[in-house]
Amino acid sequence: MTSLVIQTAFLGDVVLTTPLLEALAVRHGPVDVVSTPAAAPLVETHPAVRRVIPYDKKGQDRGLAGLMRLARTLRAERYECAYLPHRSLRSALAAWLARIPRRVGFDDGWRSLYTDVRRRANRGHEIDRLLALVGEDARRGRPSLHITIADRAATEGFLREHGIGAEFIALAPGSIWGSKRWPYYRELAERLAGRMGIVVVGGPEDAGLATEITEAVARSGGHAVSGCRRLTLRQSAEAIRRAAVLVTNDSAPLHFAQAVGTPAVAIFGSTVPAFGFGPRGPRDQVVELDDLPCRPCSAHGPPSCPLGHHRCMRSLTVERVLHAIEETGALRRRD
Numbered sequence: 001m002t003s004l005v006i007q008t009a010f011l012g013d014v015v016l017t018t019p020l021l022e023a024l025a026v027r028h029g030p031v032d033v034v035s036t037p038a039a040a041p042l043v044e045t046h047p048a049v050r051r052v053i054p055y056d057k058k059g060q061d062r063g064l065a066g067l068m069r070l071a072r073t074l075r076a077e078r079y080e081c082a083y084l085p086h087r088s089l090r091s092a093l094a095a096w097l098a099r100i101p102r103r104v105g106f107d108d109g110w111r112s113l114y115t116d117v118r119r120r121a122n123r124g125h126e127i128d129r130l131l132a133l134v135g136e137d138a139r140r141g142r143p144s145l146h147i148t149i150a151d152r153a154a155t156e157g158f159l160r161e162h163g164i165g166a167e168f169i170a171l172a173p174g175s176i177w178g179s180k181r182w183p184y185y186r187e188l189a190e191r192l193a194g195r196m197g198i199v200v201v202g203g204p205e206d207a208g209l210a211t212e213i214t215e216a217v218a219r220s221g222g223h224a225v226s227g228c229r230r231l232t233l234r235q236s237a238e239a240i241r242r243a244a245v246l247v248t249n250d251s252a253p254l255h256f257a258q259a260v261g262t263p264a265v266a267i268f269g270s271t272v273p274a275f276g277f278g279p280r281g282p283r284d285q286v287v288e289l290d291d292l293p294c295r296p297c298s299a300h301g302p303p304s305c306p307l308g309h310h311r312c313m314r315s316l317t318v319e320r321v322l323h324a325i326e327e328t329g330a331l332r333r334r335d
């Protein structure tokens with residue numbers, strides 16, 4: 001029996017769903033996954049996955065016609081069970097319209113469309129909360145990504161082409177939520193420039209930020225390159241895997257680092273690790289402001305600071321982040 005998992009949330013959410021996919025695959029064999037086209041590359045090579053069905057909910061599959069098209073596709077597969085980790089009406093409706101007899105979702109979702117309702121814990125790490133959907137106990141699971149030989153070769157070629165040696169730091173300055181962006185990556189990169197190479201990772205939308213960083217590093221006599229628009233998602237994950245350490249906001253690259261085992265310095269502003277999306281590796285470091293009354297101010301982080309001052313991020317100095325990098329031990333063992 002092939003199970004179906006519908007997970008059309010953000011890239012990071014898809015990465016955090018991989019332990020759930022693995023748990024299902026152990027029981028029933030590889031699963032089918034519905035994801036956005038953007039997230040599909042993160043799971044299409046995963047051994048726990050048989051097939052990825054892309055659902056372009058904001059593009060060509062937008063609206064009722066697209067939802068009905070997805071439901072028809074799913075119905076033809078005659079799945080016996082669908083797992084719905086994402087609190088999404090579209091996902092719940094797709095499984096219901098596809099007449100999948102068993103539909104398992106969380107109690108904060110669309111209960112009337114599910115046949116099995118599980119309690120979503122309001123504490124703990126998101127990985128463990130998602131595993132509860134299949135009745136697995138929390139076990140400090142880690143996400144996983146399966147990077148192909150071709151991805152590895154492409155990343156290696158990219159780094160070599162741009163003169164980045166074996167030792168470098170990865171920076172991920174972006175986030176779709178503006179209040180989660182730490183504003184001092186350029187200054188951090190200038191301080192790091194003399195120590196080792198820098199690779200900026202992110203999506204096409206981060207290319208402008210990345211250029212500011214690489215140009216500032218060049219002016220400081222250092223060496224930095226941007227992978228934005230140049231590396232695919234899995235190639236970016238491979239760049240992070242090869243890095244000594246990743247400095248990132250509370251965004252998808254943090255979960256990539258968890259998946260590939262690279263220590264991370266995670267900078268939290270409008271959100272907090274207690275929401276369940278923090279790092280959990282032994283060398284990982286969190287940089288955040290403990291005593292700001294307005295923090296956290298929303299579950300995802302608003303597009304901009306509602307109070308205008310963005311103190312949660314602006315008060316986090318480059319020195320604090322440099323100290324956190326040192327604390328990972330990533331640079332020490334290379335000095």
Ligand code: SF4
Pocket residue numbers: 179269270271292294295296297298304305306307308309310311312313
């Ligand atoms: S309200 Fe506070 S926590 Fe929210 S973005 Fe502004 S400074 Fe940060």
